[in-house]
Amino acid sequence: MDFEMLATRYKDELLNNVLPFWLEHSLDRERGGYFTCLERDGGVFDTDKFIWLQGREVWMFSMLYNNVEKKKEWLEAAVHGGEFLKKYGHDGEYNWYFSLTREGKPLVAPYNIFSYTFAAMAFGQLSLATGDPEYARIAKKTFNLILLKVDAPKGQWSKAYPGTRNLKNFALPMILCNLALEIEHLLDEGFLLKTAEICIHEIMEIFYRPELGIIVENVDAETESLSDTFEGRLVNPGHAIEAMWFIMDLGERLGRPELIAKAVDITIRMIEYGWDRQYGGIFYYKDWLGHPLQQLEWDQKLWWVHMETLISLLKGYQLTGSEKCLNWFKKIHDYTWKHFKDQEYPEWFGYLSRRGEVLLTLKGGKWKGCFHIPRGLYQCWKTLEKIASSPVGASTGNSGIFKNDH
Known part of the structure; x- marks a missing residue:
């Protein structure tokens, strides 16, 4: 596999396609701030x-x-x-x-x-x-x-009505893992380490459920047990996979290889759980008991889910040499570049049907902005460069697995 070529591809997409789109169309020169609701061609809607x-x-x-x-x-x-x-x-x-x-x-x-x-x-x-x-x-x-x-x-x-069903949500400890490292230069080291340990415990010991082999979105706040309710049965595979590269980064920062290994294992579990075997791509939501979901968009394929998955797989491979990470990366790289990248205009689509058809041609809106695509391209670029120059990358040889990329 030519990791150097792949690194160049992600770098070029970031610097010569995606970032210029936001610089040209997003800045509100008159009022300040940014426009994020952008049409396919960058027009503000x-x-x-x-x-x-x-x-x-x-x-x-x-x-x-x-x-x-x-x-x-x-x-x-x-x-x-x-x-x-x-x-x-x-x-x-x-x-x-x-x-x-x-x-x-x-x-x-x-x-x-x-x-x-x-x-x-x-x-x-x-x-x-x-x-x-x-x-x-x-x-x-x-x-x-x-x-x-x-x-x-x-x-x-x-x-929520107080006292009846108090659920704890996965999203906040997940984002705090990343945020603590982001502003590490502003925090006392002891406080940083304490915050990191709390987040790691919640993600890896509370929201990760070994009895299910997956991460759930909500648990009972008092007992930290599973809740057989709409919210309690909810699984967001992309959320869990994204959190795993945050955990890998913390594992590197703290010198804890066992934490990295567990994050890689959960990454693979969540991809296998969330992968659509009929049409490809990763489902947006699932119910861990297999019941119908209240989220009508449950079967859509979203930009951020797939970009965050690419990051986690590359970091997992770079840090552990996991061949499962490399094989899944190939599959999801192919799916993501084929379906989300706009071949006619800059930037990438965000919302696909289950079959992989573009549902909305917007490049930015209320939820999609200048973040997951450029951050993902940056993270993949930099991680691929590490792999290309490391024993992990060198040990795989040039398998030709990406020989059709251009």
């Missing part, structure tokens, strides 16, 4: 601004500036979004709204904890890019608020 997508885009350009090249246009794009967020994105106490009008007026109250997490990520990377202590202060303040909300993420905006 809605001007509302969603805080977690604003934060993700600030993070993206800051991270690339910090890690790839000190390009002026990337830094300017990051600061452009960061200043908009700093001015309009919160209520003055760093409670981050969910969405704003184009001008920056609040539309939806700060009910969503992920507005906070991506604001913290954004300002953490932006502080590194600029050296501005104000950005660092915002990141730390927001992170502290997140920790205060861990037990009740939606706070006063929760729709």
